[in-house]
Amino acid sequence: MNQAGGRPLIAGNWKMNGLRADGLALAQAIRAGARGLRADLLICPPATLLAPVGEALAGSAIALGGQDCHADRPGAHTGDIAAVMLADLGCRYVILGHCERRAGHGETDEMVRAKAVSALAVGLIAIVCLGETEAQRDRGEALDVVARQLTGSLPENASAANTVVAYEPVWAIGTGRVPSSGDILAVHAHLRRALAGRFKDAAGIRLLYGGSVKPGNAGEILALADVDGALVGGASLKAEDFLAIARAGAEQSWP
Numbered sequence: 001m002n003q004a005g006g007r008p009l010i011a012g013n014w015k016m017n018g019l020r021a022d023g024l025a026l027a028q029a030i031r032a033g034a035r036g037l038r039a040d041l042l043i044c045p046p047a048t049l050l051a052p053v054g055e056a057l058a059g060s061a062i063a064l065g066g067q068d069c070h071a072d073r074p075g076a077h078t079g080d081i082a083a084v085m086l087a088d089l090g091c092r093y094v095i096l097g098h099c100e101r102r103a104g105h106g107e108t109d110e111m112v113r114a115k116a117v118s119a120l121a122v123g124l125i126a127i128v129c130l131g132e133t134e135a136q137r138d139r140g141e142a143l144d145v146v147a148r149q150l151t152g153s154l155p156e157n158a159s160a161a162n163t164v165v166a167y168e169p170v171w172a173i174g175t176g177r178v179p180s181s182g183d184i185l186a187v188h189a190h191l192r193r194a195l196a197g198r199f200k201d202a203a204g205i206r207l208l209y210g211g212s213v214k215p216g217n218a219g220e221i222l223a224l225a226d227v228d229g230a231l232v233g234g235a236s237l238k239a240e241d242f243l244a245i246a247r248a249g250a251e252q253s254w255p
């Protein structure tokens with residue numbers, strides 16, 4: 001159940017998917033189906049599609065976000081994108097520290113925190129991702145791991161207005177497996193407590209769950225205490241699935 005303002009945040013992470021024609025069609029279909037929905041929607045297309053998808057969403061309430069940014073200001077970083085470039089394109093959010101970047105690009109908590117500092121400095125809302133591996137969960141370390149990632153990845157000036165935290169167990173991403181409701185509850189409560197120890201407005205910092213969220217499980221997950229929305233990968237590539245997840249979230253929102 002959403003604590004942060006009565007509306008869930010449902011974010012679609014398209015990852016490295018989408019050519020112009022299908023990306024545009026997907027954005028248009030989501031826009032058409034989202035009218036009147038009581039959920040905050042966000043689409044994070046690949047960098048190549050930020051401009052056209054942004055144009056397709058212009059004038060709607062659906063926000064645009066990047067999937068990563070560099071920690072530095074614009075300069076000599078071949079292939080990278082500065083936070084201010086995302087903001088300049090109309091992005092309101094940027095996903096940071098996704099496990100595919102932590103694992104595939106060696107991103108550490110320290111690097112994620114530096115990126116978050118840059119993102120906040122240009123007015124973007126950082127969606128900071130964290131989550132344990134299967135081996136860590138099996139060893140009973142999940143709560144310690146996520147608390148450590150939270151401490152290391154969030155900058156000191158994080159607040160409810162500029163930061164979202166996404167709990168994404170590595171073993172649940174793209175696998176069709178999800179933690180039990182009890183396990184999601186336990187992690188989110190632990191994250192909320194850890195946030196409360198450090199930030200004044202911790203109760204308002206949105207906590208998303210991500211990892212194999214589908215229309216069939218979204219209602220149960222989004223009804224959980226301290227789950228303020230979802231970060232959706234695979235299911236965000238089909239408009240009807242993404243919208244069904246958003247509707248499941250909207251049904252949980254407070255009157």
Ligand code: PGA
Nearest residue numbers: 173174211212232233234
């Ligand atoms: P998934 O991905 O929904 O395909 O499991 C979630 C994510 O990586 O954000």
